[in-house]
Amino acid sequence: MTRLTVANLAGLKAGVRRPAYDRARLTPGIVHLGLGAFARGHLCEYTEDALELDFGAWGVTGASLQRPDQRDRLAPQDGLYTLLKRAPAGPELRIIGCIGEVLVAPESPVALIARIAAPETRIVSLTVTEKGYCHDPATGKLKADHPDIIHDLSHPLAPRSAVGIIVAGLKARRAAGLGPFTALSCDNLPHNGGVLRGLVRDFAALSDDGLSQWIEANGAFPASMVDRIVPATTEADIAEVAGLTGLEDAAPVIGEPFRQWAIQDVFAAGRPAWHEVGAQMVSEVAPFEFMKLRMLNGAHSSLAYLGYLAGHETVAEASGDPVLARFLQGLWAEIIPTVPAPQGVVLADYADALLARFRNPAIRHRTWQIAMDGSQKLPQRLLGTIRDRLKAGAPIDHLALGVAAWMRYVSGTDEKGAAIDVRDPLAASFAEKAKEAGRNAAALSRSLLGIEAIFGSDLPREERFTQAVERHLAALFEKGAKATAASLSA
Template identity: 80%
Template sequence: MTRLCAATLASLPATVRRPAYDRASLRPGIVHLGLGAFARGHLAEYTEDALEKRFGAWGIVGASLQRPDQRDRLKPQDGLYTLLKLAPAGPELRVIGSVLDVLVAPEGPSALVARIASPDTRIVSLTVTEKGYCHDPATGRLRADHPDILHDLENPEAPRSAVGILVAGLRLRRAEGRGPFTVLCCDNLPSNGHVLRGLVRDFAALMDDKLAAWIEAEGAFPATMVDRIVPATTEADIAEVAKLTGLDDAAPVIGEPFRQWAIEDTFVEGRPDWHDVGAQMVSEVAPFEFMKLRMLNGAHSSLAYLGYLAGHETVSEASGDPVFARFLAGLWDEIIPTVPAPQGVVLADYARDLLVRFQNPAIRHRTWQIAMDGSQKLPQRLLGTIRERLRAGGGIDHLALGVAAWMRYVTGIDEKGGAIEVRDPLAAELKRRAEAAGRDAAALSASLLGIGAIFGTDLPGEERFTKPVAAHLAALFDKGAKATAASLG
């Protein structure tokens, strides 16, 4: 089958939307670190819309920080790929043209730093996942002892961490007498812009106090809240896109129709007209971010662990199960009192909309995918809510079950005795503790609660938390995820 590329665009069916601007004239203005499916289904589509509305030098150069896979898929396609939006009423297809090139950091770190430092680059955006920031999730501070940070301090011309790459680009801009670019974090980190500013400043200070002061005074790190369900692309998805378009696309992106992007409007060298294509440019992102982190991400993680244990492969299957739909309703009842409503938002309506999105049968968002990196996600998605509920004297039964389900999941053995591939930066430590405790729920919960990087020093000593977690974990071992969730009513 013929490959999607610039030369074959004209052969697409009329039902497939394609770039409505002169792509040959497009010049790069954004470098994006971590060009995965989410960035291509969110940032790149918003940018595509902005280019169609008002053309400018806002093409995207992606950067893969670890492997060449994405470059190898997109390069033969001239950076083009298909966005397949799956709605219950039927699919919508669109070819995205805003991505112009993909660099591979390990193959040429100096080339990536040069592109970032280029006068053409006005925004450097990131989706590198929580673990990509080399920080302590419990404190939000840079881990100066992280192997990648140690490497970058010793090899400043060939950095491999996202933070090291940003500082290398900023250092070169300053040395050449130019101002900084805007750093736009699009990952699910609380106060992501503020946190990233601190990480960049702290890393820079380990090299040069004057550079750190310049970044602090001149740099822009707007916070953002991003939202769109973008499942990992499967071979079946690739085959379906080929069937619908008549062209072979090695890098399609699958997503839901819904999207949301709230951005603090603080940019040092301009930005695309994202505000004209649905992005919310706000003075403070925190209320939107906080709502999404606790209500969507907290529910997603809890449902992923319980759903996976119960044998549900996808979020739509798990949330469509009446037992887990009731669990989600109870979970949101515990979460909502801790969430100040953003302007114009009714939180009960937001929760209902989330359930509709979760239950969209066209979206195959795998529970295993969401379950990845739980040690990094739990502190932001569930534990902050739990602390607040405890301070207010509120119940945490559903929240505690979410934590217990994570503990049961990281044992690496599912309810049928099969192996779970636990993907987590602390996977080896989690495995060691799980094997030592076996199926002793009290021993396992106590051991895992002792990981300070996840639970801090307060929660392990709080019986209102530790007792329900241990009780739920025992029930998960004894009765399974579905029966345990059902017992909450």
């Protein structure tokens, strides 16, 4: 089959959207670190939209920080790739053209630093996952003893870490008499802009205090909140895209139609017209992060546990179950009063949009995958909301069922007696507690509530919470997930 390239775009099948601007005039303005599927399915599509609406010097240079795989897939395609959006009504296909080049940091760190330091580069964005920040998540501080940080301090012209690369670029710009670029984190990291600013400043101070002060005084590190489901691309996806477009594409991206991007509007040297194509430019991003954490993530986890126990493999199946859909509505009714509405958002409408996203049958989000690492997720996704509701003297029945469903899940066997593959840092401890308690809901709930790293020292003393959890857990053992959820709306 013919490969996707600029020269072969005429071979695309009808209905495939292609770049609506003169790509030959595209010049780089953004360097993106960590050119994975999410960046290409989120930031690059927003940038593509902005280029079509208001063309400017906003081409993207992608940078892979570890392996050449992405470069090797995209270079033979002139940087083009297909974005396949899986909508319930059918697939939507688009060729994204904003990537002009892809660099591989380990192969040519000097070239990457030079591109970042170039006058035309005005934004350096990144999606490197939380671990790529070389920091302590609990404090947000730089881990000066991290192997990559130690390496980068000793080899400033060949940095490995995103922080080291950014500082190297800023140092070169300062030496050339240029102003800083904007460093824009697009990772799911609370207060990501402030965290990145602190890490870059502190890294610079380890070798050049003057540079650190210059960054603190002049740098721009806007916070952002990103949201889109972009599953990993499979060989089956690649074959499907080829069939739908008529061209072979080694690097397609699969995503849901929904997307959201809230960005703190603080930029050092301009930005694309993202605000004209759906991005929300705001003064404070924290309310959007808080809303997503409680309403999306909290509901996702609760649905995953109940859905798995009820025999649903995917979120779409679980949320399509009328009983569990009613549970979600009741859950959101308890969550919404604890969430200050972000600028321009109606929380009830946001909940409706979440349910529609959950129900998209074209996106296969497995309940088992979402159920992973519950000990790390519950404190932020559900327990903070429960504390707020208890303080207000408000009902917590649906929230408590979410916690009880997690307990029932980590007990290790499903409703048919089959073993559950519980993936969690505390899985061994859960298994031991479940073995000791058996199906005794009171014993199991007391034992799990005693894990202070999850529940703190306060919640186990809140009788309204502990009694509700124990009651729901007993019902889950006796009647099952669907019957227990149904009883809340009876």
